[in-house]
Amino acid sequence: MDKSEKLALILSLLLLSLFFGAIVYASMARNIEVPTCITDVEPFLTDTLFQTGPNEYELQMVARMWAFQPSVVRLPKGSTVNLYLTSQDIIHGFKVERKNVNLMAAPGAINYLQVTFDEAGEYNFACHEFCGAAHHTMAGRFVIEDEINEPQTAE
């Protein structure tokens, strides 16, 4: 093998190792999760939000043509949300701005991801999988407030 080819090969492998190591670091040291598909639970048909611990909530969200239920979720700052997402009809997407939340909502299955809202503000979410005529209207938001008595959801 030519010296230059060997150099290119070694540099490429080093780069791939660097990229892979960065992913492992994010996963292990920074505790960043990847979406998980839950297949052993019957998908729910209605949305629910309840508290499971101090500053920890479980949100069961339903996607359908062309809305999310709930479409507005009010939570206190610092909340950790265990998000379970399913669809009533066809495949939808779910993307929250400024957060690493990027899920598919699939009928007959539940997708799970944990997300923490450390800063107050509004985090819009939208369907990012084309799902029909009114796909562009399929959106909602998380409203994270400094002081809130009780978490709320709205259609």
Place this chain on the structure above:
Amino acid sequence: MGADQNLDEEFTPKGAVAFFIVLLLFFIVVYFSIYFQMLSWG
């Protein structure tokens, strides 16, 4: 003929190597700019 052979033996693709290194640096910048952006999102 002999002179041509010597040229072939000493040839190093400096331009290609330089281009390749610039390409890798470009990949590193693109990858890590997105990587750190996503890390900051938590």
